Amino acid sequence: MILILLILSLAGLMQAARSFTTGTAMDSVGTAQAFGYLLLTGFFAGLLFKRIRLPKLTGYLATGIIVGPPVLGLVSQPSLDTLKLVSGVATALIALTAGTELQLRALKPLLRSILWITLVAVCGTTVLLTITVFFARPLLPFVAQLPILQAAAVSLLLGVVMTAQSPAVVVALRTEMNAEGPLTSTVLGVVVIADLVVIVMFAIASTLAKAAFGTGAGVVTTLRVLAWELLGSMAAGVLIGLMLWFYLKKVRASSGLFILLTCCVIAEVGRRLDFDPLLLALAAGTFIRNVTSVGDKLHDAIESSALPIYVVFFAVAGATIHLKELPLIFAPALLFIVVRAAGFLWGAQLGARIAQAPEVVRRYAGFGLLPQAGLALALALLFSRTFPELGSAASALLLGIVALNEILAPAIYRFALVRSGEAGQGRHASSAGDH
Amino acid sequence: VSQRGAVVIRTILGLLGLLVLAYIGGHPKVRQIEKMLGVSQVITAGFPFVVLGILTRLPRVGILTDKVLTDLEPLLLLSLGWIGFFVGFRCDAQMLSELPRAIGRMIFGRVAVVFTIIAAASALLFVGTALIGESVLSMTFLRDAIILGTAGALTSHYTPRLLLARGCDETSIAMVKRVARLQELAGIIGLLFVCAYFRPQGGGVSWQLPGTAWLLLTLGLGTVFGIIIYIILLRDPASQVEAMLLLLGSVAFAAGMAATLRLSPVVVCFFVGLLLANFPGDYKERVTETLTRLERPIYLLFLLVVGAHWRLQDWRGWALLAVFVPARFMGNYLGTRLAKVAAHIPLSEAAQNALVVSPLGSLSIAIVINAQLLYPEGGTIQALVTAIVGGAIATEIVVQLATRTAADAGIPDAREDVAPAYNPTLDDTYGDLPALQAPEQEKSPS
Numbered sequence: 107m108i109l110i111l112l113i114l115s116l117a118g119l120m121q122a123a124r125s126f127t128t129g130t131a132m133d134s135v136g137t138a139q140a141f142g143y144l145l146l147t148g149f150f151a152g153l154l155f156k157r158i159r160l161p162k163l164t165g166y167l168a169t170g171i172i173v174g175p176p177v178l179g180l181v182s183q184p185s186l187d188t189l190k191l192v193s194g195v196a197t198a199l200i201a202l203t204a205g206t207e208l209q210l211r212a213l214k215p216l217l218r219s220i221l222w223i224t225l226v227a228v229c230g231t232t233v234l235l236t237i238t239v240f241f242a243r244p245l246l247p248f249v250a251q252l253p254i255l256q257a258a259a260v261s262l263l264l265g266v267v268m269t270a271q272s273p274a275v276v277v278a279l280r281t282e283m284n285a286e287g288p289l290t291s292t293v294l295g296v297v298v299i300a301d302l303v304v305i306v307m308f309a310i311a312s313t314l315a316k317a318a319f320g321t322g323a324g325v326v327t328t329l330r331v332l333a334w335e336l337l338g339s340m341a342a343g344v345l346i347g348l349m350l351w352f353y354l355k356k357v358r359a360s361s362g363l364f365i366l367l368t369c370c371v372i373a374e375v376g377r378r379l380d381f382d383p384l385l386l387a388l389a390a391g392t393f394i395r396n397v398t399s400v401g402d403k404l405h406d407a408i409e410s411s412a413l414p415i416y417v418v419f420f421a422v423a424g425a426t427i428h429l430k431e432l433p434l435i436f437a438p439a440l441l442f443i444v445v446r447a448a449g450f451l452w453g454a455q456l457g458a459r460i461a462q463a464p465e466v467v468r469r470y471a472g473f474g475l476l477p478q479a480g481l482a483l484a485l486a487l488l489f490s491r492t493f494p495e496l497g498s499a500a501s502a503l504l505l506g507i508v509a510l511n512e513i514l515a516p517a518i519y520r521f522a523l524v525r526s527g528e529a530g531q532g533r534h535a536s537s538a539g540d541h
Numbered sequence: 542v543s544q545r546g547a548v549v550i551r552t553i554l555g556l557l558g559l560l561v562l563a564y565i566g567g568h569p570k571v572r573q574i575e576k577m578l579g580v581s582q583v584i585t586a587g588f589p590f591v592v593l594g595i596l597t598r599l600p601r602v603g604i605l606t607d608k609v610l611t612d613l614e615p616l617l618l619l620s621l622g623w624i625g626f627f628v629g630f631r632c633d634a635q636m637l638s639e640l641p642r643a644i645g646r647m648i649f650g651r652v653a654v655v656f657t658i659i660a661a662a663s664a665l666l667f668v669g670t671a672l673i674g675e676s677v678l679s680m681t682f683l684r685d686a687i688i689l690g691t692a693g694a695l696t697s698h699y700t701p702r703l704l705l706a707r708g709c710d711e712t713s714i715a716m717v718k719r720v721a722r723l724q725e726l727a728g729i730i731g732l733l734f735v736c737a738y739f740r741p742q743g744g745g746v747s748w749q750l751p752g753t754a755w756l757l758l759t760l761g762l763g764t765v766f767g768i769i770i771y772i773i774l775l776r777d778p779a780s781q782v783e784a785m786l787l788l789l790g791s792v793a794f795a796a797g798m799a800a801t802l803r804l805s806p807v808v809v810c811f812f813v814g815l816l817l818a819n820f821p822g823d824y825k826e827r828v829t830e831t832l833t834r835l836e837r838p839i840y841l842l843f844l845l846v847v848g849a850h851w852r853l854q855d856w857r858g859w860a861l862l863a864v865f866v867p868a869r870f871m872g873n874y875l876g877t878r879l880a881k882v883a884a885h886i887p888l889s890e891a892a893q894n895a896l897v898v899s900p901l902g903s904l905s906i907a908i909v910i911n912a913q914l915l916y917p918e919g920g921t922i923q924a925l926v927t928a929i930v931g932g933a934i935a936t937e938i939v940v941q942l943a944t945r946t947a948a949d950a951g952i953p954d955a956r957e958d959v960a961p962a963y964n965p966t967l968d969d970t971y972g973d974l975p976a977l978q979a980p981e982q983e984k985s986p987s
Contacts, residue, residue: 108772108776112769112772112773115769116769116794119765119769119794119798123798123801123802126748126801126802136797136801137614137615137797138614138615138616138618138619138622138793138796138797138800138806139793139794139796139797139798139800139801140797141615141619141790141793141794141797142789142790142791142792142793142794142795142796142797143790143794143797145786145789145790145793145794146773146787146790146791146794149783149786149787149790188611188612188615191612362838363838363841363842374609409782410781410782411782411785413782413783413785413786414785414786414789414790417786
């Protein structure tokens with residue numbers, strides 16, 4: 107009851123502040139208030155959701171959806187735009203955490219499962235979604251009118267974007283549920299590798315689609331761009347890893363602040379240099395975990411300071427969901443969500459069976475592949491920017507799919523973690539569910 | 542490609558610079574030096590961050606561009622709120638109630654004299670040289686004079702540390718500490734009046750209220766937030782990181798709300814901190830721990846942004862700085878002597894000297910940066926920033942010189958005897974709080 111009263115009091119204060127401005131958009135001054143408001147309300151909503159056995163993360167997302175511009179409008183669009191800096195930092199932090207989780211030696215026994223699940227579930231689902239989009243053209247006006255070749259290329263591109271998963275959600279839920287075991291490790295390994303696979307597939311599919319539309323930049327240029335993004339990000343990641351290693355080894359003090367600043371640099375400068383911040387931070391984390399002796403220090407430093415960033419990140423993600431587009435594209439979106447889920451669940455089961463993975467992985471790994479967030483949103487936006495001729499409907503479809511997966515999938519994966527018995531088995535068993 | 546190459550080089554240089562600064566700021570030896578010399582982080586770990594802000598703001602470097610600075614404004618507001626909250630949370634009613642009655646007169650007299658001399662010297666400078674295009678009788682000039690006088694009249698919390706370094710008696714140290722705290726209170730009240738009665742102009746504001754209403758609104762807002770945050774903090778967080786989240790969110794929300802209403806985040810958060818410090822509850826230790834943990838990082842980031850906002854090319858600021866620093870010392874001297882005579886406060890010679898040469902603290906910088914945010918155009922705010930930020934560095938240097946001169950002249954230097962009495966855990970942490978707690982730590986065992 108107190109939690110609800112607190113949430114209502116904070117909302118009342120936000121509303122009062124809103125009435126102070128005369129209709130013009132609130133400037134960056136409102137951002138600090140929005141940051142504090144999302145942090146507190148998201149946190150309290152997370153506690154409420156935990157009480158009804160839903161992930162806290164869904165509470166953070168729900169907060170964003172309700173207080174964001176489409177519903178109550180307590181947090182303005184300019185404030186959300188400014189808070190994207192936080193989102194960038196959070197993405198880098200999450201990838202850094204994911205990297206520190208990837209202890210290659212420990213993953214070796216699971217490597218076979220990870221590779222087979224990636225191949226069958228991720229690549230298989232891409233193919234399945236591509237075929238579905240192609241044959242569902244009558245439901246999609248922006249593809250229906252295209253010649254066969256162009257329609258096939260767009261179908262492939264949409265199939266790739268829809269396949270994207272979310273390491274951020276997987277890492278956040280692993281932390282929240284304090285989960286550990288073969289399922290958690292396998293899912294994390296798959297979503298991280300799948301991230302790379304999806305980026306590569308998107309670059310290839312995008313090149314093919316551009317060629318089909320006659321606007322291609324040439325194979326060599328595309329390969330060069332792709333190499334810069336992938337190899338450049340990894341090399342920069344190693345450089346950042348070295349810097350973090352030096353700091354954690356030699357300085358140690360205020361390491362949380364230093365890591366946050368580094369993530370800020372990764373997010374902002376990495377984007378300007380056309381690096382993939384996710385890949386860059388992932389490479390840094392993996393380097394530190396597997397080459398140096400400060401992996402645990404880095405992990406602990408992130409865990410001790412990352413919660414506020416995560417809460418705001420997911421609340422902002424919720425607030426940027428395009429709810430108004432949902433009714434327009436609901437039917438095709440639902441079809442693709444069902445096909446995607448089926449592809450991942452069956453594909454993961456098949457891949458795990460081929461790899462002779464433990465039973466728990468066979469039964470539940472597919473559920474960990476369902477969440478979508480940052481990468482899918484980024485690819486959806488990139489798609490709409492690259493192919494403006496397809497109109498806003500294509501973008502709305504992709505964003506709608508991401509929105510639905512963003513809302514529903516974390517609860518499903520949480521359920522899978524609980525059923526698998528891996529929830530609460532992590533390093534901090536006594537504080538299970540604290541975060 | 543060449544542009545990308547330039548960005549890569551700048552980024553690598555920036556990262557290396559950050560690493561070096563972090564190394565300097567965080568290294569235990571640097572903190573030992575800070576402690577040994579009795580200097581504040583403004584000129585050790587802090588000054589390089591100010592310089593970094595200045596350098597990264599340069600168009601040729603192009604890292605802290607206008608857009609990035611706008612994006613970082615929430616961080617600045619959070620820092621201002623944090624400083625205000627920190628100051629308020631230190632104001633324990635019990636400590637204030639134990640003060641001698643005459644100390645109120647002494648503080649008032651001292652602040653009034655310092656304030657008047659600084660304002661008068663600045664007015665003389667501006668009238669004599671026609672540095673600003675408007676009359677010294679205008680409201681804008683009056684506003685800026687109040688801001689400069691208020692910020693300049695404050696005494697850094699490091700002053701008691703200087704006394705410790707000179708082996709002063711505990712009574713004087715405790716007295717100087719309380720004087721410094723009460724002066725902070727006076728500074729907050731000054732800022733409160735400026736924000737209430739000199740309302741920022743401009744569109745987008747729908748509430749038109751008289752100044753007194755804004756003053757009451759500021760107090761009311763601080764109280765409402767104090768109560769809400771009190772209820773929030775009464776919940777027992779599951780972990781330290783949750784406690785940090787609650788405090789961070791509360792201060793950001795209060796500071797943001799104040800800024801949205803064009804009020805001072807420093808003042809509103811001060812009242813929040815004041816209420817929380819004096820309400821009953823077992824959260825205080827937790828809050829102190831979080832404040833201590835985050836103060837240095839937030840303060841250093843604040844200085845980085847302050848450096849970026851500092852317009853060095855505004856030469857009026859340098860002229861003002863040249864007048865401000867001597868005027869402040871003169872005001873401190875006269876104010877302290879007059880206050881001692883008028884209020885009959887038992888202050889030792891060393892304590893009086895420490896008050897005269899006391900450096901400017903973080904609250905002074907916060908007041909002038911807050912004013913810069915509220916009144917970005919017109920007046921002499923830019924010059925005030927140079928005077929206060931430059932003054933903070935200059936007064937710190939003067940203090941060090943004065944302290945060493947006194948030591949060379951034979952005044953007993955008990956630094957080595959006193960320093961080990963510091964609680965090492967607290968003293969190795971950040972900012973003003975540990976320095977102020979040091980004498981109490983000494984007293985408690987006896």
